[in-house]
Amino acid sequence: MNAFMQQLVNHKINSLTKDELLQLARQHQITLNLDQAQKVITILRSEDINIANQEQVNRILHRLQTNIDPYVSSVVNQLLKQFGSYL
Numbered sequence: 001m002n003a004f005m006q007q008l009v010n011h012k013i014n015s016l017t018k019d020e021l022l023q024l025a026r027q028h029q030i031t032l033n034l035d036q037a038q039k040v041i042t043i044l045r046s047e048d049i050n051i052a053n054q055e056q057v058n059r060i061l062h063r064l065q066t067n068i069d070p071y072v073s074s075v076v077n078q079l080l081k082q083f084g085s086y087l
Contacts, residue, residue: 006050006051006052009051009083009084010049010050010051012083013044013049013051013080013083014044014045014048014049016041016044017041018034018037018038018041021037021040021041021079022034022037024079024082025037025075025079028078028079028082030075030078030079031075032072032075036068036072036075039067039068039072040064040068040072040076043060043063043064043067043068044060046063047060051080051083051084057080060076061073061076061077064076
């Protein structure tokens with residue numbers, strides 16, 4: 001795994017804004033509304049995310065699934081996989 005790319009991806013995820021998340025969702029033809037995006041950002045900002053830490057990613061996805069809904073969790077998982085493809 002390229003450490004430089006991992007650092008870039010982690011920075012992007014940890015600094016992602018609600019508007020950027022909505023734009024990413026649209027780019028990947030994923031339905032996400034404003035309220036859902038704000039809740040996702042709140043959960044993502046609750047800890048410093050390391051995309052290489054699968055346990056942490058799973059924990060975040062579980063929180064999204066239980067605190068928002070399973071659909072949003074699957075949407076974020078799809079987007080994280082898009083980021084992960086750069087590693």
